[in-house]
Amino acid sequence: MGRYTGSVCRLCRREAEKLYLKGERCYSEKCSLEKKPYIPGQHGKSRRGKPTEYGLQLREKQKAKRFYGVQERQFRNYFEKADRQAGVTGDNLLTMLERRLDNVVYRMGLGSSRKEARQLVNHGHFLVNGRKVNIPSMLVKVGDTISVREKSKESPKFKELQAQAAYRTPPEWLEINAETLTGRVIAYPKREQIDAPIDEHLIVELYSR
8 A cells, every 4th residue: 555645634633633744734723633623524523432442542553653654564563573672562662663764854853744854865865874865764773873965955945944943942862953954863762752642552452452
């Protein structure tokens, strides 16, 4: 199955929660969830009923996939890797998703959304430890340095992003220099440092069935 190409605002409405998929629009009065706080579709306003335990678990998995922009097979692979690691599986899963290069670029403030950050990585605008990388799913490690290519820094887009990044507060596990458009991974993110609106325990329960 290919990547979702429909309206991302419908995804937020389906999960009844802001997933911040549309950048600045999500923080404005134009946000679709603010205008239409109900499930999309012909019968969205009238849908009632308490979800089942399985339904809650499934929705949480869908929410996590949409929040980070990954597909079903990718997400399953992340979970299986997280389950094999030492520690709490749910925490391992979110830490792995946070370490994706497209997410790190977004956390650096160099993308108004994860989707935009993914496109910028795909187009080869970033270096990891001085080497060009165009794989959004690459997992960064402690000590890795992420920077914008010198040629890309001169583009109007990155000058705009640079101005925005100066006002963004980076997560504690990233060290950011907004002037040089570089970031360094100083630690792996802990669960309390991840602001994802996800109950990872429900996802673990779903895959443990």
